[in-house]
Amino acid sequence: MGEAILKRERVRDHLLELIETHPAGAPIPAERVLCQQLSVSRPTVRSAVEELVNTGLLVRQHGRGTFVNRAKITQEMVSGTGSMSLPQASGTWESRVLEHARIPAGARVGRRLHLSPAAEIHYIARLRLVDGEPMALEYLHVPAVLAPSLTLHDMESGDFYERLREHGVHVSEAVQSIEPTVTNESEASLLGVPVLAPALLFERLTTDAEGRHVEYVHSIYRGDRYRIVSRLTLGESPQSTVDVQARVGNDPF
């Protein structure tokens, strides 16, 4: 196509622009209007919109229009960062930063983030507490190139993903693995549990709309206070809602 620039991508970028500048729930121009504005055909517009609908940034409503997705729920889910694993239990969460630095990715993290081992990343280790009680250890790794000006405060506050958005990073997907483990000595002392106590090891790799790896998070959750609850419904696709709950003594059943 003349240049290596695809029309669909141009439209998509235009839409991302709109999404950023519009509040959640706001309608975007009608497809036929976008066609004129951008001088492309409707199928082209539709395919771009469809892409963003699939990634959850837009919502289409037949006969009404297309809207910026609130996505508050999952937003915060992915956002509070650790928060995918954030229980909405009663308690209030706080974070205590244990360590922070701008360091080379290293082999292991580099592989996960698709970076060279020498590439710089923001690294933060923090302890997450509920009502003052240690609940989890979280180790964040974010490529420095994605957010050169990221400050410690940014990463501490919930504005983290806001900052990333300002840099053109639109979180769209995360792959998370969970496995059982037991605490080692340092984890045990930081979490205030015995050594070799059951725990959950989370690894999360977050990706943005353009397929770039945005963050790698490694965290350890106390096994005596957490359980993962998922609600599985039979359907065409194996989808389910997942939810990590604080165990407050009540049964989910």
Add this chain to the structure above:
Amino acid sequence: MGEAILKRERVRDHLLELIETHPAGAPIPAERVLCQQLSVSRPTVRSAVEELVNTGLLVRQHGRGTFVNRAKITQEMVSGTGSMSLPQASGTWESRVLEHARIPAGARVGRRLHLSPAAEIHYIARLRLVDGEPMALEYLHVPAVLAPSLTLHDMESGDFYERLREHGVHVSEAVQSIEPTVTNESEASLLGVPVLAPALLFERLTTDAEGRHVEYVHSIYRGDRYRIVSRLTLGESPQSTVDVQARVGNDPF
């Protein structure tokens, strides 16, 4: 479209047919060929193919063709129903029944199944193996009233949910909790791992379309061979595909 039957869906179903009957890696007919065969336009074919590519069933290769994808990854997960927590890893699964009986529910199980402690249930303890290697212990509890004539063979075979359907039970939903634990002595010896080894404790409560509790399953998975992998996408609801994978050494990342 006149009828509620979409052409795209007709094409999609045709493709699913092909996918099932063709081995992994086999090419499917060219798009232009499919157009003629099914009497639809190419964009229609393309959109159907695209859907299946997105779900990972097909792979397109520019200039070469479109092929059946190996790795049905999330596929059969929900399908096998009971298998919601079943990895479809390469190996072949088998079950070895350790114990089976028709007994009173008791307080704990009764509470979960909403039965009186005296109500009878089918109880089965079984060891699940992959390629002969012990992987998990599973304890099933099914109210006897739902399937009075249930035989041991029924519960051993995959026909279990088929039998339930014959009794008017249509599984529709399951709530599953997962938590980390460590093996006790009997679990350790049955699974062939050390005592106090990391493990995953699954509890699943399945409900049918009428809201009746159909089964309560308690199972222990080896922590050294399993991880839970979930793919989270931004959307209105925090939905995700969940998948328990056998750990074969490869990273999901």
Add this chain to the structure above:
DNA sequence: GGTAGAAAGTGGCACAGACCACTTGCTCCG
């Protein structure tokens, strides 16, 4: 005989247009 190039076949992108289904708001009639 070997290699370069053409040809055929594939998926990738984009267009213009037509019609359907749903929602909303307005108008007109009672």
Add this chain to the structure above:
DNA sequence: CGGAGCAAGTGGTCTGTGCCACTTTCTACC
């Protein structure tokens, strides 16, 4: 004033067509 119905606007589906980019194969030239 109120409600039924129409009309406009929106996304949803589908067609038929054209051209591009990539891959493979086969041909024809050297």
